Amino acid sequence: xxxxxxxxxxxxxxxxxxxxxxxxxxxxxxxxxxxxxxxxxxxxxxxxxxxxxxxxxxxxxxxxxxxxxxxxxxxxxxxxxxxxxxxxxxxxxxxxxxxxxxxxxxxxxxxxxxxxxxxxxxxxxxxxxxxxxxxxxxxxxxxxxxxxxxxxxxxxxxxxxxxxxxxxxxxxxxxxxxxxxxxxxxxxxxxxxxxxxxxxxxxxxxxxxxxxxxxxxxxxxxxxxxxxxxxxxxxxx
Numbered sequence: 001x002x003x004x005x006x007x008x009x010x011x012x013x014x015x016x017x018x019x020x021x022x023x024x025x026x027x028x029x030x031x032x033x034x035x036x037x038x039x040x041x042x043x044x045x046x047x048x049x050x051x052x053x054x055x056x057x058x059x060x061x062x063x064x065x066x067x068x069x070x071x072x073x074x075x076x077x078x079x080x081x082x083x084x085x086x087x088x089x090x091x092x093x094x095x096x097x098x099x100x101x102x103x104x105x106x107x108x109x110x111x112x113x114x115x116x117x118x119x120x121x122x123x124x125x126x127x128x129x130x131x132x133x134x135x136x137x138x139x140x141x142x143x144x145x146x147x148x149x150x151x152x153x154x155x156x157x158x159x160x161x162x163x164x165x166x167x168x169x170x171x172x173x174x175x176x177x178x179x180x181x182x183x184x185x186x187x188x189x190x191x192x193x194x195x196x197x198x199x200x201x202x203x204x205x206x207x208x209x210x211x212x213x214x215x216x217x218x219x220x221x222x223x224x225x226x227x228x229x230x231x232x233x234x235x236x237x
Contacts, residue, residue, distance in 0.1 A: 016065075018152045020072070033082065073085070116172070116173050123199045132195075136170060199225050202218065202224035202229065
């Protein structure tokens with residue numbers, strides 16, 4: 001869940017916009033959206049993000065969508081409000097250069113890397129109920145969820161944050177280094193970004209196999225803490 005409820009609104013809105021755009025891009029013909037359905041989808045996603053009784057005004061949401069997507073038009077049909085694209089919107093959406101996409105990726109990576117390096121997480125000797133949630137930056141989990149399942153609001157609502165996403169995020173954070181030393185094939189992991197998953201993997205594998213080589217192999221691939229760290233943590237328990 002998003003701890004900052006206000007942050008849930010722009011996230012859910014951006015996912016809704018992506019859903020509308022991708023629905024049009026993937027459609028072979030005209031695409032029409034009922035405003036009532038979009039409002040309901042938006043409200044459900046906000047609730048999933050932890051907002052209690054989200055304040056969703058259909059008129060304000062419609063106006064925000066029209067402002068965000070100028071090609072979108074609102075049409076009144078009986079009691080329904082329908083949103084539809086102009087005929088040439090599909091062509092406009094498909095015109096993006098490789099260069100602009102590369103710049104977007106670089107900007108996203110820079111933002112996420114800053115969030116990762118700013119987030120501090122040190123294993124305190126226990127795997128308590130909220131240890132994973134507290135150990136990872138929410139923005140990274142949101143990004144991984146978009147990559148894994150799709151960036152649109154329906155995909156996010158359907159999948160949420162499964163264990164696979166949580167594991168990937170923890171490993172990304174654990175293997176994020178502030179600086180890389182030239183010529184080094186291995187780097188010392190920071191205890192400030194020591195997430196529960198690699199700690200658990202190292203301790204579990206060693207407890208089951210008692211094999212230092214296996215723990216070190218997993219460590220070399222960024223999946224586990226080192227054998228020495230396993231011994232250090234075990235001695236503190």
